[in-house]
Structure formats: structure tokens, C-alpha cells
Amino acid sequence: MQWRRKPSGTQVSASNCIAAALVFTLGLWTMHVVLLLASDFMMDIQWTLAINFAITTFLVFLSLRYYHSGRLPVRLAEVISALLMVGGVACLHYFSILSHSINRLEFNIPLVAVSFLLGFAGCYAAFVLMRRPAQWRYAAASFVAGLGSLTMHTVGMFALTVEYRHVMTLDRLNQFLMLLAFILCILVLLIITFSYTTWLGMKKYTQIDERYKLLVENSTDTIAIIVEGKWEYLNPSGLRLFEAEHEDELVGHCIFKLLHGGKHLEMQTWLQQTPDGREFALRPIELQWQTLRGNPILTEMVRIRATYDGKQVEQVMIRDISERKRNEQLYVNAEKLSIAGQLAAGVAHEIRNPLTSLKGFMQLLATGRIQDQQYLPLMRSELSRIESTVTELLMLSKPQALELRRNNLRELLSECTAAVGAQAKAQRVRIQHRFDPAPAWVLGVAVQLKQAFINVMKNAVEAMPDGGLLLIELKRGNSDTHLVTVADNGSGMPEEQLAKLGQPFYSTKDKGTGLGLLVTYKIIDNHDGKIAIDSVLGGGTTLRFTLPAISQPDDSDS
Incomplete structure (x- = not known):
């Protein structure tokens, strides 16, 4: 596929130029032989014929390459190409006639000059016709080039007077004609074979080129080539993205002109990095640009390093994610409002109920009907409930300043088990320990870790009102x-309840606030740990805590 802007001439491969040069030279040679047979000039087949044929083919090839290179101005390319081609025609004509043993040679300089001018005019006119948009341009150019060459040969024969040393006999002429016919047949077969294979290759190349054009030019994403920090190519989507009317507005210009100033260093570093496999090549980077009209756009870009025209280039794909980012921000804001609403409703519910109870008790006390202090314990309980809710909310709402110390998980879990032992015994729940004999050291805050473990142990005990088994396991994960496992054989939970665990004020218990498990998640996350929950309806619930391990402390640390 042509990534660059196409020059004024059509890009043609070297193999096509070679095939065209061979066909043109063969036609010239055939015409030259026919003219020699119709004249008094001597015709002979010898080793100089091959050299003459090769030189003519090379000059014609050079003329075609200059014409199609696109490196020169159009008129200059046409003049140089015409001079090279007429030089090849003259080489075939004059060298063939003058390559034999000659007694006398006379040149008519004006006629020689006229023959050159006629040949140049025909070749130049052919190259000019090649740039015409008409469909008949190839046939017209071929006819004009052939007519110019024929005129040059004919006039050139009148410009020469040659007396040869040897006389061509009829038998020798017949032998030469047979050999010439054989050589012509071989050359024609070779050229037909070469032309056919070239045609097949060009047909395949054209199909591939059209396929890639369909993919690249019709892509909704921007596909571009960057060379040395400059745009080398952009597909139509890229022009629309940067609001450019013509590719000249972008191609050849520095990419940093449209890149946000704060992203220049990041972009330079990204482009200078060497891709390490396909994963790096496809790793996206978010960049902010501005269009040619000054409108900001947010994009996601990936790159693949490649080689094009002998140079290292960066092939990039750019996707406009401005609309996606706006939708994501709207979604985040909506989620925040939803969570804030749920939180407000939960706080109001958890605090309003005990406040209503306290208000009723205070009204009773104000009437003087109650003389003793029988309701004071209930009032203290409601106040403790409010205080507990506020404390848990404060822990969730602001970051905690953690003073991390070395702690032995065996000791922490033993203390937590003792704390819930009385409740477990009252509900006929048996607690079983499976601890590795070696100490399990972690870095953390002992009070918070104990709070997290006690929360889940209490939940496990309360999930078995008719008794059961609570398994506490501690082992080395890797x-x-x-790895700490807390498992019960209670009633378990369905998947829809399991998916809601950890949400504020969501609880499966009648008197639960739903903040306990949320606080547990927060504590474990602050200690760089993870929590996994599995539950089977009717088969119990299992919580697995994964915490980073540290080496055993020295005596001085302990």
C-alpha cells in the first residue's frame, strides 16, 4: 500500500519497467531488421548484437524509471526520459549498422541531427500523452513512440553511406535469417512468460492493495504513520479527527503542534521506548490533543514499530474517547449520587430508630411517672448503638494513620476466638482451630486486624442459631x-445476596447495620490484603483472607 502521498507520476515497480524496456527494445530490433532487409545495408548476427541489445534495454529502462520516480519536476522528468530513450533507439540503429568491417563511411550531419530530433519529438510526445487522463493515452503514446523511432531509423539510413568489406551471400543470409527467427521466438516466449507472471503478480498486488485500502481508509479509527516526530500519513478518519480539509495540513508537520503541552514529555518517552513484544506494542496511552480549529479531544493511542521505505517508523492507531470519557464521568457522578442517597437513607434509619426510643424515654421521664432508673440501661444501649454506627462511618470516611507493627497472626486469631467464645458456647457452636505450628508474622495494626476477624467470626456464629462448627484455619499461602480461613456450616446465602455483601447498610441479619463487613473490607485493604467469599445455600459460608507475610522479627524487635 502507498502510505506516502503519491507524486504526480504513477508509481511503477522496477520489474514492470524492465518488462516494458525488454518489449520496447525487442520491437525496435524487429523493426530495425525489417528495415535492413529492405535496404542495402548489411545484416549480420554476432556477439556485438547482444551487447547492443543490452545497452538499449538499459537506457530504455532508465528513461522509464526517471519518468515514474516522481523525484523530479514533471517537465524535467519528461525531457530526461525522452533523451535517454532516444539514446537507446540511436544506439540500436547506428551501432548495429556500424558494427561490421567497413571500408568507407560517410555521415550526413544535418540528416543525423534531424533523425535525432524526430526521435526525441516522438519520445517526448509519448511521455506527455502518458499523463493525459483519457483512456486512449497508452495506445496513443505507444503509436507516437513507435512512429518517432521508425522515422528516426528511416532518416538515419539516408544519413549514412557505408561500404562493407564483405559481401553477404544468399546462403549466409538464409542462415542468419533462420538464426534470427529462432532468437526472436525465444525472446518472444521469454517476454510473454515474464509479462504473464508480472501481470499475475500485479493482479495479486492490486487485490491486496485494495483490501488494505478498504481496511485502512474505511476504518472509523485514525491510522497514521509517524516518522521522526512528523506525520507521514493519516487515513480519512485522521483528517476528520483533527478537522483537516486536506492531508497537506498535517502530513509533514510535527505531531507536537497539536498535542497538549503537558503530554509532550510523556509522548517523547513513549516513542523512544523499544517495544518488547506484542503486549507492549498494543499497550494504549491516553493523550489530549487539539484540532486545527482549536477544539480539545481526548484519545487513546497504540503503536507498532515497523520499517517503511528503509526507515524506522511508528504505526499508530488513535481512537477518540472524548464521548466515552464524558459518559464515564456521568456514570461515576450518578454512582456517587446513588451511593450518597443510600448512605444518607441508611444513616437516617440506623440513627433515627434509637433517637426515637430515646425521645420516648425522655418524654416519660419528663412526665414524672417513672421514679426509678429501670430505663437507663436501655437508653445507654441506644446511645452505644448510635456511637458504634458513627464510629464505623468515620473509619470508612477518612484515611487512617496506621502505625504498622509486627504481629503474630496465631496470637491475634487466638484472642479473637476467645472474644467470641462465650457467644459461640451460648449458641452451641463448636470452634475448631487448624494453625500451622510456625509463627505467622504480618505487618499491621493489631486492634484493626482483630476487629476485622471478630466481625466475620461473629457473623459466622450468628449464622448458626441452632449450633454448628466454626473452623478457623491459618496456613502459609505461598x-x-x-492465608486465614473462617468457615461455618450455617444456612449459607444465594448468589444474589452474596453479590451485595460489602454494600453500605446491607445486612442479612434482622438487627445488623451492614457496616461490619464493609469495615472489614476497608481494614484488610489498608493492610494490602484480599478477601474472597464463597457460600453455598444450605452448605455454609467460607471467607478467605490473604495477607502479606514478613520475615520473623529479631529478638530486639520482639
């Missing part, structure tokens, strides 16, 4: 983690 070389750098400890």
Missing part, C-alpha cells in the same frame, strides 16, 4: 502470603 512464599510471601498467609
Whole structure:
């Protein structure tokens, strides 16, 4: 596929130029032989014929390459190409006639000059016709080039007077004609074979080129080539993205002109990095640009390093994500409002109920009907409930300043088990321990870790009102983690309830606030740990804590 802007001439491969040069030279040679047979000039087949044929083919090839290179101005390319081609025609004509043993040679200089001018005029006119948009341009150019060459040969024969040393006999002429016919047949077969294979290759190339054009030019994403920090190519989507009317407004210009100033260093570093496999090549980067009209756009870009025209280039794909980012921000804001509404409703519910109870008790006390202090414990309980809710909310709402210390998980879990032991015994829940014998050291805040473990242990005990087994397991997860498992054989939970665990004020218990598990998640996350929950309806619930392990402390640390 042509990534660059096409020059004024049509790009043609070297193989096509070679095939065209061979066909043109063969036609010239055939015409030259026919003219020699119709004249008094001597015709002979010898080794100089091959050299003459090769030189003519090379000059014609050079003329075609200059014409199609696109590196020169149009008129200059046409003049140089015409001079090279007429030089090849003259080489075939004059060298063939003058390559034999000659006694006397006379030149008519004016006629020689006229023959050159006629040949040049025909070749130049052919190259000019090649740039015409008409469909008949190829046939017209071929006819004009052939007519110019024929005129040059004919006039050139009148410009020469040659007396040869040897006389061509009829038998020798017949032998030469047979050999000439054989050589012509071989050359024609070779040229037909070469032309056919070239045609097949060009047909395949054209199909591939059209396929890539369909993919690239019809892509909704921007596909571009960057060379040395400048745009080398942009597909139509890229022109629309940057609001450019013509590719000249972008191609050849520095990419940093449209890149946001704060992204220049990031972009330079990204382009200078060497891709390490396909994963790096496809890793996206978000960049902010501005269009040619000054409108800001947010994009996601990936790149693949490639080689084009012998140079290292960056092939990039740019996708406009401005609308997606706006939708994401709207979604985040909506989620924040939804969570804020749920939180406000939950706080109002959890605090309003005990406040209503306190208000009723205070009204009773104000009437003087109650003389003793029988309701004071209930009032203290409601106040403690409010205080607990506020404390948990404060822990969730602001970051905690953690003073991390080395702690032995075996000791922490033993203390937590003792804390819930009385409640477990009252509900006929048996607690079973499975601890690795080696100490399990972690870095954290002991009070918070104990709070997290006690929360889940209490939930497990309350999930077994008719008794059951609570399993507390501690083992080494891998070389750098400890695994704590808390499992019960209670009623379990369905998947829809399991998906809601950890949401504010969502609880499966009648008197639960739903903040306990949320606080547990927060604590474990602050300690760089993870929580996984599995539950089977009717088969119990299992919580697995993964915490980073540290080495055993020295005596001085302990």
C-alpha cells in the first residue's frame, strides 16, 4: 500500500519497467531488421548484437524509471526520459549498422541531427500523452513512440553511406535469417512468460492493495504513520479527527503542534521506548490533543514499530474517547449520587430508630411517672448503638494513620476466638482451630486486624442459631502470603445476596447495620490484603483472607 502521498507520476515497480524496456527494445530490433532487409545495408548476427541489445534495454529502462520516480519536476522528468530513450533507439540503429568491417563511411550531419530530433519529438510526445487522463493515452503514446523511432531509423539510413568489406551471400543470409527467427521466438516466449507472471503478480498486488485500502481508509479509527516526530500519513478518519480539509495540513508537520503541552514529555518517552513484544506494542496511552480549529479531544493511542521505505517508523492507531470519557464521568457522578442517597437513607434509619426510643424515654421521664432508673440501661444501649454506627462511618470516611507493627497472626486469631467464645458456647457452636505450628508474622495494626476477624467470626456464629462448627484455619499461602480461613456450616446465602455483601447498610441479619463487613473490607485493604467469599445455600459460608507475610522479627524487635 502507498502510505506516502503519491507524486504526480504513477508509481511503477522496477520489474514492470524492465518488462516494458525488454518489449520496447525487442520491437525496435524487429523493426530495425525489417528495415535492413529492405535496404542495402548489411545484416549480420554476432556477439556485438547482444551487447547492443543490452545497452538499449538499459537506457530504455532508465528513461522509464526517471519518468515514474516522481523525484523530479514533471517537465524535467519528461525531457530526461525522452533523451535517454532516444539514446537507446540511436544506439540500436547506428551501432548495429556500424558494427561490421567497413571500408568507407560517410555521415550526413544535418540528416543525423534531424533523425535525432524526430526521435526525441516522438519520445517526448509519448511521455506527455502518458499523463493525459483519457483512456486512449497508452495506445496513443505507444503509436507516437513507435512512429518517432521508425522515422528516426528511416532518416538515419539516408544519413549514412557505408561500404562493407564483405559481401553477404544468399546462403549466409538464409542462415542468419533462420538464426534470427529462432532468437526472436525465444525472446518472444521469454517476454510473454515474464509479462504473464508480472501481470499475475500485479493482479495479486492490486487485490491486496485494495483490501488494505478498504481496511485502512474505511476504518472509523485514525491510522497514521509517524516518522521522526512528523506525520507521514493519516487515513480519512485522521483528517476528520483533527478537522483537516486536506492531508497537506498535517502530513509533514510535527505531531507536537497539536498535542497538549503537558503530554509532550510523556509522548517523547513513549516513542523512544523499544517495544518488547506484542503486549507492549498494543499497550494504549491516553493523550489530549487539539484540532486545527482549536477544539480539545481526548484519545487513546497504540503503536507498532515497523520499517517503511528503509526507515524506522511508528504505526499508530488513535481512537477518540472524548464521548466515552464524558459518559464515564456521568456514570461515576450518578454512582456517587446513588451511593450518597443510600448512605444518607441508611444513616437516617440506623440513627433515627434509637433517637426515637430515646425521645420516648425522655418524654416519660419528663412526665414524672417513672421514679426509678429501670430505663437507663436501655437508653445507654441506644446511645452505644448510635456511637458504634458513627464510629464505623468515620473509619470508612477518612484515611487512617496506621502505625504498622509486627504481629503474630496465631496470637491475634487466638484472642479473637476467645472474644467470641462465650457467644459461640451460648449458641452451641463448636470452634475448631487448624494453625500451622510456625509463627505467622504480618505487618499491621493489631486492634484493626482483630476487629476485622471478630466481625466475620461473629457473623459466622450468628449464622448458626441452632449450633454448628466454626473452623478457623491459618496456613502459609505461598512464599510471601498467609492465608486465614473462617468457615461455618450455617444456612449459607444465594448468589444474589452474596453479590451485595460489602454494600453500605446491607445486612442479612434482622438487627445488623451492614457496616461490619464493609469495615472489614476497608481494614484488610489498608493492610494490602484480599478477601474472597464463597457460600453455598444450605452448605455454609467460607471467607478467605490473604495477607502479606514478613520475615520473623529479631529478638530486639520482639
